[in-house]
Amino acid sequence: MGFVWFQRLIAGYCLLFGILYWVRLIGFYDGPLWRFDLMPVHWQVAAVTLAVFYPFAAIGLWMLASWGPVIWVICAATETVMYFLFPDLYGNRLLIVSSHLVVAVVYAAFRLLIYWQRRRAER
Numbered sequence: 001m002g003f004v005w006f007q008r009l010i011a012g013y014c015l016l017f018g019i020l021y022w023v024r025l026i027g028f029y030d031g032p033l034w035r036f037d038l039m040p041v042h043w044q045v046a047a048v049t050l051a052v053f054y055p056f057a058a059i060g061l062w063m064l065a066s067w068g069p070v071i072w073v074i075c076a077a078t079e080t081v082m083y084f085l086f087p088d089l090y091g092n093r094l095l096i097v098s099s100h101l102v103v104a105v106v107y108a109a110f111r112l113l114i115y116w117q118r119r120r121a122e123r
Helices: 002-026 041-062 067-085 094-122
Strands: none
Touching: 002 041, 002 067, 002 094, 041 067, 067 094
């Protein structure tokens, strides 16, 4: 039951991140690089990709579909590469990178716990 709520909590965060990328794309917020036509090409590619993938990850995680965590991993890997490997282009957002790492570790711990419980039940 805890794993279900964990996935739904992460789905909420994915939906929030997706909305934030869409806000950036449509230029709802007035700030530097907060409109698609004013962004450099590398930001355009990243913002469009994440604006599409994050809501799909949210849907998959909420529905507990097997592809939901896979799409989330794609989003997390994309942002990790953006902010950790290319901080000169995208900025240095170690909080986002570390939050993705924490979510991945907690997800792996849940999966191991579920595996051990199933294995114990088969005996």
